[in-house]
Amino acid sequence: MSAIAPPTRLRRSDFPEGENLCEHCTAKCCHYFALAIEEPVNRRDFDYMRWYLLHDRASVFIDDETWYLLVHTTCKHLQDDYRCGIYETRPQICRDYTTDECEFEDDWCYEKYFESAEQIDEYADALFGPQFPETDRSKSNTLRSRKPTGLPIA
Template sequence: MTSPNVRRRADLPKGENLCDHCSAKCCRYFALPIDEPVSRKDFDFIRWYLLHDRATVFVDEDTWYLLIHTTCKHLQDDNRCGIYETRPQICREYTTNECEFEDDWCYERYFETPEQIDEYAEAMFGPQFPQSGRRKKDSIRSRKPMGLPVL
């Protein structure tokens, strides 16, 4: 999927190096596949991920991913690699053939906050705290704090 205002590969002159026109998207994050959550405990682990700065979770083609928004420490101001000759193997194997140059990063599901994943889990499993106030067994969360007394 691409937005109409995104520069497309087809717009570039033939033989042009795609990296000369890119903002180095591939060097500004990494995503790792994670197990699809199937229990409250699984969702609570995802909640823990989302409590960390610059972490998000997305689903693409039925695969769940932990996405860490962080820039490679060797990315230079001109969006080029500062260690190109000694870059890691994963970078060497990466090509511009299927890079996200044109992608607008729309996903089936995208979670940025712990509240969003809680809401999704609640839709899947119902409320986490039943009326009795007791926690479900598969939760690793602390008990919901009591309200402060009104003075």
């Protein structure tokens, strides 16, 4: 029995110069958007990031010392063949985008990558020390919420 070779991943260098890489791509750039955000400097800033990460399909990453909010969502006009359904009237940001430095062969490795509120809390704890004493955490139902006190029994 012969082993099946894994599919070969195409690289930029596999194509002749001037080839349109979009013809060979699954439109990675149309499956997310990333917005530069201010670098967090205090607990309040990290709490905002925690809020971002409590939303489905959001993450935060650092690349070249810049912080970004990454929203994993597909453009409404991306067609099944990975082409733009509004190509002639696409937004200027799409018109300005080139394949010169696109993520065609990128593995999306970042300096730091946060996918959950717990990860950003742990990072903030590493920078500033724990927000709540360990004893408070053990009484908590979630990582950051204190357990409410019970009502007195009459």
